Amino acid sequence: MSKSNQVLEEITSKEYEHGWTVNLETDEAPKGLNEDIVRFISAKKNEPEWLLEWRLKAFRQWQKMVEPKWPNVTYPAINYQDIIYYSAPKQKVKPNSLSEVDPELIKTFEKLGISLTEQKRLTGVAVDAVIDSISVATTFKEKLSELGVIFCSFSEAVKEHPELIKKYLGSVVPMNDNYFAALNSAVFSDGSFCYIPKGVRCPMELSTYFRINAANTGQFERTLIVADEGSYVSYLEGCTAPMRDENQLHAAVVELYTMKGAEIKYSTVQNWYPGDKNGKGGIYNFVTKRGLCAGDHSKISWTQVETGSAITWKYPSCVLKGDYSVGEFYSVAVTNNYQQADTGTKMIHIGKNTRSRIVSKGISAGKSQNSYRGQVHVMKRATNARNHSQCDSLLMGDQCGAHTFPYIDVENNSARIEHEATTSKIGEDQIFYCLQRGIDEESAVALIVNGYAKEVLNQLPMEFAVEAQKLLALTLEGSVG
Amino acid sequence: MNYRTMLSIKNLQAKIGEKQILNGIDLKVNAGEVHAIMGPNGSGKSTLASVLSGREEYEVSGGEVDFLGKDLLELSPEDRAREGIFMAFQYPVEIPGVSTINFMKTALNQIREYRGQQALDAVSFLQLMKEKMKLVEIDQSLLNRSLNEGFSGGEKKRNEIFQMAMLEPKLAILDETDSGLDIDALRIVANGVNKLRNKNNATIVVTHYQRLLDYIVPDYVHVLYKGKIVKSGTKELALELEAKGYDWIKSEVTVA
Numbered sequence: 001m002s003k004s005n006q007v008l009e010e011i012t013s014k015e016y017e018h019g020w021t022v023n024l025e026t027d028e029a030p031k032g033l034n035e036d037i038v039r040f041i042s043a044k045k046n047e048p049e050w051l052l053e054w055r056l057k058a059f060r061q062w063q064k065m066v067e068p069k070w071p072n073v074t075y076p077a078i079n080y081q082d083i084i085y086y087s088a089p090k091q092k093v094k095p096n097s098l099s100e101v102d103p104e105l106i107k108t109f110e111k112l113g114i115s116l117t118e119q120k121r122l123t124g125v126a127v128d129a130v131i132d133s134i135s136v137a138t139t140f141k142e143k144l145s146e147l148g149v150i151f152c153s154f155s156e157a158v159k160e161h162p163e164l165i166k167k168y169l170g171s172v173v174p175m176n177d178n179y180f181a182a183l184n185s186a187v188f189s190d191g192s193f194c195y196i197p198k199g200v201r202c203p204m205e206l207s208t209y210f211r212i213n214a215a216n217t218g219q220f221e222r223t224l225i226v227a228d229e230g231s232y233v234s235y236l237e238g239c240t241a242p243m244r245d246e247n248q249l250h251a252a253v254v255e256l257y258t259m260k261g262a263e264i265k266y267s268t269v270q271n272w273y274p275g276d277k278n279g280k281g282g283i284y285n286f287v288t289k290r291g292l293c294a295g296d297h298s299k300i301s302w303t304q305v306e307t308g309s310a311i312t313w314k315y316p317s318c319v320l321k322g323d324y325s326v327g328e329f330y331s332v333a334v335t336n337n338y339q340q341a342d343t344g345t346k347m348i349h350i351g352k353n354t355r356s357r358i359v360s361k362g363i364s365a366g367k368s369q370n371s372y373r374g375q376v377h378v379m380k381r382a383t384n385a386r387n388h389s390q391c392d393s394l395l396m397g398d399q400c401g402a403h404t405f406p407y408i409d410v411e412n413n414s415a416r417i418e419h420e421a422t423t424s425k426i427g428e429d430q431i432f433y434c435l436q437r438g439i440d441e442e443s444a445v446a447l448i449v450n451g452y453a454k455e456v457l458n459q460l461p462m463e464f465a466v467e468a469q470k471l472l473a474l475t476l477e478g479s480v481g
Numbered sequence: 482m483n484y485r486t487m488l489s490i491k492n493l494q495a496k497i498g499e500k501q502i503l504n505g506i507d508l509k510v511n512a513g514e515v516h517a518i519m520g521p522n523g524s525g526k527s528t529l530a531s532v533l534s535g536r537e538e539y540e541v542s543g544g545e546v547d548f549l550g551k552d553l554l555e556l557s558p559e560d561r562a563r564e565g566i567f568m569a570f571q572y573p574v575e576i577p578g579v580s581t582i583n584f585m586k587t588a589l590n591q592i593r594e595y596r597g598q599q600a601l602d603a604v605s606f607l608q609l610m611k612e613k614m615k616l617v618e619i620d621q622s623l624l625n626r627s628l629n630e631g632f633s634g635g636e637k638k639r640n641e642i643f644q645m646a647m648l649e650p651k652l653a654i655l656d657e658t659d660s661g662l663d664i665d666a667l668r669i670v671a672n673g674v675n676k677l678r679n680k681n682n683a684t685i686v687v688t689h690y691q692r693l694l695d696y697i698v699p700d701y702v703h704v705l706y707k708g709k710i711v712k713s714g715t716k717e718l719a720l721e722l723e724a725k726g727y728d729w730i731k732s733e734v735t736v737a
């Protein structure tokens with residue numbers, strides 16, 4: 001075995017760091033899914049009648065739909081009756097401040113490296129933490145409310161700001177948009193809601209951490225961010241899950257809505273449990289993320305670093321409805337061992353002079369499969385639409401695969417669409433060059449991979465970028481063949 | 482002899498696949514010396530440099546190499562570098578998205594760690610960098626760019642010498658660092674090498690041209706031919722080669 005292979009072997013056998021469970025007494029629904037479960041969830045959350053009706057409608061639509069088969073991934077059939085759809089960590093009363101939050105929970109987050117305590121690392125970042133199905137604590141609430149920024153759990157928003165939820169829930173991702181979105185609409189448990197009022201530049205990063213804790217539970221969060229005219233917000237989403245033998249389902253929906261001149265920057269560092277090195281266990285991540293640039297001159301920017309999950313099915317998209325609106329998608333998707341990712345974006349140009357930019361960097365190692373799927377659609381009235389797409393794939397070893405599926409659909413002749421694609425391999429020459437300078441092989445690969453992904457990593461807020469770099473290195477170092 | 486032996490190569494043989502390339506090389510380099518290695522294309526000069534720096538695709542099929550009392554052939558490539566061997570590549574590779582600065586920071590700190598030294602803090606690193614930039618007359622804008630990506634041939638070579646200045650090796654092997662350099666760049670690169678010379682380090686210069694040796698004056702000149710050192714001499718040998726070419730040496734070898 002050559003040295004490279006040895007290192008590959010060592011690194012890829014590194015276990016998932018976040019694999020542990022905390023014993024929180026949970027409050028669970030029975031396994032399976034039917035109308036009663038939907039009612040149970042809604043009742044648990046003391047929801048108003050209209051929301052229950054909305055859920056039931058989604059559930060009935062979902063029953064008539066079929067799971068999509070077009071993604072370039074294979075997995076055993078999911079038994080939707082074998083999943084627990086609601087699981088809440090038991091808490092006697094809803095906490096009013098951090099000091100009232102279950103210390104076990106706080107410990108959980110500390111293990112994740114996320115401190116909910118305001119003095120610590122994330123100073124300047126407001127955090128909403130979602131563990132299993134419930135939103136646990138939101139920090140910095142007061143400071144934000146002075147500016148009129150609403151940042152709270154979804155369930156709280158349903159109670160406190162029903163008019164906003166009624167207006168925007170499903171406005172970007174309709175309940176019957178796709179199979180997983182419909183499922184989510186029926187059973188979503190919690191998530192974050194965020195509203196930035198007119199003209200306000202949110203002074204801190206808003207952040208959510210998701211963690212799946214209980215066994216056999218699906219996690220179905222719902223995130224809704226509304227940026228009113230001329231406002232700006234940067235939002236971070238981080239995720240982890242413990243190691244389990246069975247696969248766990250995660251089907252979230254994220255909706256972003258920007259009005260005239262508003263901007264939302266949404267960043268994700270996804271590190272769900274990818275399964276072990278033989279492909280056992282891991283999260284199935286079927287997520288619908290979409291942003292609607294409703295107003296003129298508005299902008300939505302997605303940045304994602306995807307390193308986890310056994311299967312990823314995810315296409316953060318932008319609907320560019322307002323004239324002069326801008327959509328961006330920056331992505332690094334890493335797959336290793338038996339992971340499969342089918343990810344990319346859709347840019348739908350509807351308004352005039354709309355622009356979109358796609359930068360996708362796929363990295364495949366081990367026996368993994370990594371697909372980029374992107375659609376650029378320029379509608380009839382979208383004069384002067386511009387798109388630039390760049391899709392790069394990096395292969396490590398010769399047992400993995402990289403695939404690119406670009407779909408371009410232009411109905412207006414004034415459109416200018418550019419698409420570039422490259423595939424490369426980390427070269428022995430590059431590695432040797434590093435070795436000759438005294439850099440060991442692991443660090444060499446980390447250096448090269450981070451260099452390759454730099455354009456995307458640069459889009460992340462500072463503290464996230466550092467985390468993402470480490471994550472990339474951890475997932476991949478040494479995977480050269 | 483008050484010279485310390487730095488590198489001692491005995492009967493070194495190496496092959497790639499079934500192809501024998503080095504056929505028994507003997508060479509001794511003392512601290513403070515500069516050795517020039519010349520020889521026709523394909524004679525094995527780059528191979529020798531690669532074998533010394535530990536490239537895996539070359540299989541050492543015989544011989545010994547001692548570097549400052551250590552069995553060099555037993556060391557991994559990165560440990561050879563950390564022990565003080567530096568190679569300026571004939572064809573430096575590109576590493577997109579990684580700046581020379583970042584690259585050097587990583588390298589220097591790993592070398593320091595190996596030697597039991599603390600990592601350099603940002604300020605000291607910057608100071609060191611500024612100092613070395615001056616020495617090899619290189620512009621910071623080049624060092625901020627992706628390593629070697631889109632560099633001109635001359636910029637790549639100059640960047641190699643900058644890296645050498647940063648890492649302060651004990652033994653530097655310069656593989657055709659002069660090729661592709663214009664006259665001014667050649668002078669700058671040679672000046673850099675000369676300024677870095679001292680009685681504790683040594684340099685092996687692989688070149689085709691006497692011109693470089695006007696600037697970097699060698700103590701010894703060796704001619705490599707068909708994987709063997711077939712002639713050694715002082716700097717006058719380089720002049721003779723320049724005037725007469727390699728044919729007379731080739732015929733001497735065939736006659737012998």
Ligand SMILES: Nc1ncnc2c1ncn2[C@@H]1O[C@H](COP(=O)(O)OP(=O)(O)OP(=O)(O)O)[C@@H](O)[C@H]1O
Nearest residue numbers: 497500502520521522523524525526527528529538
């Ligand atoms: N990786 C390789 N695979 C096959 N043959 C090789 C390889 N590397 C070197 N060789 C062969 O070994 C011989 C010596 O090559 P080497 O590059 O060492 O020559 P050189 O003296 O540096 O030549 P030049 O002056 O052209 O740089 C050549 O015949 C070359 O083709």
Ligand SMILES: [Mg+2]
Nearest residue numbers: 526527528571
């Ligand atoms: Mg050569």
